[in-house]
Amino acid sequence: MTIMEKLTILSDAAKYDVACTSSGVGRAAKAGAVGNSMACGICHSFSADGRCISLLKVLQSNACVYDCSYCVNRRSNDTARATFTPRELAELTMAFYRRNYIEGLFLSSGVIGCADNTMELMIRTLSLLREEYRFGGYIHAKAIPGADERLVARLGRLADRMSVNLELPSRQSLQRLAPDKRGEDVLRPMDQIAQGIRQTQNELTLYRHTPRFVPAGQSTQMIVGASPETDRQILSLTAGLYKKYRLKRVFFSAYMPVVADSRLPALTTRPPLLREHRLYQADWLLRFYGFSADEILDEKQPNFHPLLDPKCNWAVNHPEFFPVEVNRADYEALLRVPGVGVTSARRILQARRGGPLSAEGLRRLGVVMKRAQYFITVGGRMGVNASLGRAQLIGALSSGGGMALPETARQLSFFDTTEEDLSKCLTGQI
Amino acid sequence: MPDRTNLIYRYDGSFDGLLTCVFESYARHETPDAILSPDEEQTMLFEARRIETDYVKSERVLRGVINRISPEAADFIRMAHLSCIFDRDRRILAFLKLGFEAGPGVMNRLADVRVNALMSGVRYLEREAHHYMGFVRFTEIDGVLASVIQPKNRVLPLIDPHFSDRFNAERFIIHDATHRCALMHMPGCSRIVAMDELRVTASSPRELQVQALWKRFHETIAVEGRLNPQLQRNNLPLRFRPQMTEFQPKEPAGKEIERYEEGAGRRLGAV
Ligand code: SF4
Numbered sequence: 001m002t003i004m005e006k007l008t009i010l011s012d013a014a015k016y017d018v019a020c021t022s023s024g025v026g027r028a029a030k031a032g033a034v035g036n037s038m039a040c041g042i043c044h045s046f047s048a049d050g051r052c053i054s055l056l057k058v059l060q061s062n063a064c065v066y067d068c069s070y071c072v073n074r075r076s077n078d079t080a081r082a083t084f085t086p087r088e089l090a091e092l093t094m095a096f097y098r099r100n101y102i103e104g105l106f107l108s109s110g111v112i113g114c115a116d117n118t119m120e121l122m123i124r125t126l127s128l129l130r131e132e133y134r135f136g137g138y139i140h141a142k143a144i145p146g147a148d149e150r151l152v153a154r155l156g157r158l159a160d161r162m163s164v165n166l167e168l169p170s171r172q173s174l175q176r177l178a179p180d181k182r183g184e185d186v187l188r189p190m191d192q193i194a195q196g197i198r199q200t201q202n203e204l205t206l207y208r209h210t211p212r213f214v215p216a217g218q219s220t221q222m223i224v225g226a227s228p229e230t231d232r233q234i235l236s237l238t239a240g241l242y243k244k245y246r247l248k249r250v251f252f253s254a255y256m257p258v259v260a261d262s263r264l265p266a267l268t269t270r271p272p273l274l275r276e277h278r279l280y281q282a283d284w285l286l287r288f289y290g291f292s293a294d295e296i297l298d299e300k301q302p303n304f305h306p307l308l309d310p311k312c313n314w315a316v317n318h319p320e321f322f323p324v325e326v327n328r329a330d331y332e333a334l335l336r337v338p339g340v341g342v343t344s345a346r347r348i349l350q351a352r353r354g355g356p357l358s359a360e361g362l363r364r365l366g367v368v369m370k371r372a373q374y375f376i377t378v379g380g381r382m383g384v385n386a387s388l389g390r391a392q393l394i395g396a397l398s399s400g401g402g403m404a405l406p407e408t409a410r411q412l413s414f415f416d417t418t419e420e421d422l423s424k425c426l427t428g429q430i
Numbered sequence: 431m432p433d434r435t436n437l438i439y440r441y442d443g444s445f446d447g448l449l450t451c452v453f454e455s456y457a458r459h460e461t462p463d464a465i466l467s468p469d470e471e472q473t474m475l476f477e478a479r480r481i482e483t484d485y486v487k488s489e490r491v492l493r494g495v496i497n498r499i500s501p502e503a504a505d506f507i508r509m510a511h512l513s514c515i516f517d518r519d520r521r522i523l524a525f526l527k528l529g530f531e532a533g534p535g536v537m538n539r540l541a542d543v544r545v546n547a548l549m550s551g552v553r554y555l556e557r558e559a560h561h562y563m564g565f566v567r568f569t570e571i572d573g574v575l576a577s578v579i580q581p582k583n584r585v586l587p588l589i590d591p592h593f594s595d596r597f598n599a600e601r602f603i604i605h606d607a608t609h610r611c612a613l614m615h616m617p618g619c620s621r622i623v624a625m626d627e628l629r630v631t632a633s634s635p636r637e638l639q640v641q642a643l644w645k646r647f648h649e650t651i652a653v654e655g656r657l658n659p660q661l662q663r664n665n666l667p668l669r670f671r672p673q674m675t676e677f678q679p680k681e682p683a684g685k686e687i688e689r690y691e692e693g694a695g696r697r698l699g700a701v
Binding site for chain 1: 512535
């Protein structure tokens, strides 16, 4: 089989994995070696689905012995199979990296033979890259659930980021849809990696030359829409993962039917892109805006509002918090205002030192006045529209600018159709 | 007495040249309506004064900026001068006039137009430089990595440290076709030189193979159920694509990858 054929099969089999980021670690190149890494990550291209391409995202092998129902590579699916030799994959990575096509490698794999065997193959690829080719670029490697601890530890010394896929947002769903994987097999390596990271961080403060273990941290991903969990359940799980395992990122992937299975939504189901988009917005609120999961969704409202982003939704439901006076409010309060982001909140603090702010000045700082106007006072003065009722407010804040929403979306508020329909008119960005 | 206006400065386009303009503007009590470098066309009918770059004067202005405003302000105008915002050099002069009055606090006046416009210009420059860290595409020719870009801002000084570190052991060249200059790197040294044109043509079978593999990967990795050309275009505007391998026709064999106006192309043998 040619490299072209292998690459085609093994990138096609890897494309449903969402995490392609190359962020989390800054490292200069060693003299004479190839490659460095930027803490903020770099996008090298964008594919036709609009997603960033940062890493060469491939599987070592798609000849999987497991039979997870939602996966193209499942044993019982009739599809072409291929396996990269470590040498082939290392060479391909170097060829792409030197031409600045990519930031590095994102290596995952189907289970070839058994979990340990698969991990050994991946370790050989990464050792070749790091030792023989002296590759200093970014590597994201996936731990195979159920693999030996020592192999996980070795992989962690070669990779910048590691991830173990949670796959589904609850143990029950995992059991039902991925019968070969047990919840423990996923959580154990996640726990091991979290501990390993914590330990090297402690050692690093003592001895400078401790070899780094997963310096860019750990991430995970789960499929949304293949199982019955509510948005609230998914979000609390996410918050729990950040806390317990100190994950860098949790990724969500809208379920895309690839194989027919009675346990799964029909093949004609559209991927719930809007739901995925809302989860990312909420995840952002958890990580950067000081929100807790319970503030975003609760028993009364266990699912996201189809028309309001989660921050606007919170603001509309908490009139007692507003208006916020932009010339006095602290950073945390500014962040709660729709239309004020992390950057503009920082700029407001900085600009206030140079004198009081006007509405025009706020606009220059990047505040989206279209949304913020309902929630702020500027030097004691309210915006003209500040006294809208709740229903009018929701209309004004709705994605797409309220009245400008396409017909299909406007009907939603009356007929309560599924969110999938809405995704036709609103695009979800990862 | 108010400053004289209805006047234009022309200078050589260098940073020291601009600082000399600032010096002259103070010395002559003049506020020019435009400050133009050689590549800018004069659209106003005012009298033009040629300002010759004078390193003693520029040094004095720079020290003044550092001492009376702040070292950050000096770095800031150096960056702003690489940006492509409209009316750039006159805005830098206006910023410095404000800064000499207000002192170091001027850097906090984010909501003031005189500061804000330059800051957005610098942000645009930095954003474009960051884009190019990802979007530069090298073609290997006889062991040398070659690339052409067409940036709006002068990004080469910003991307130089990144590429010279990442590919420190390589020989590479990145040609900025807009500003007709190139970043050249060999192990241990890199510099930016004037260069009118560079043609990059893939010819070796290995190079063509790697390009074909990359195009295939780029095509395969998109998920059909989520095709979204509008999002792709927002993230990767069309203007970058003519120089990017993956957006070139599929069978590049024997064809040029980069096509520029016909003319005497410089071969890479000289690098
Ligand atoms: S283990 Fe399951 S999810 Fe992973 S490749 Fe095999 S079938 Fe797919």
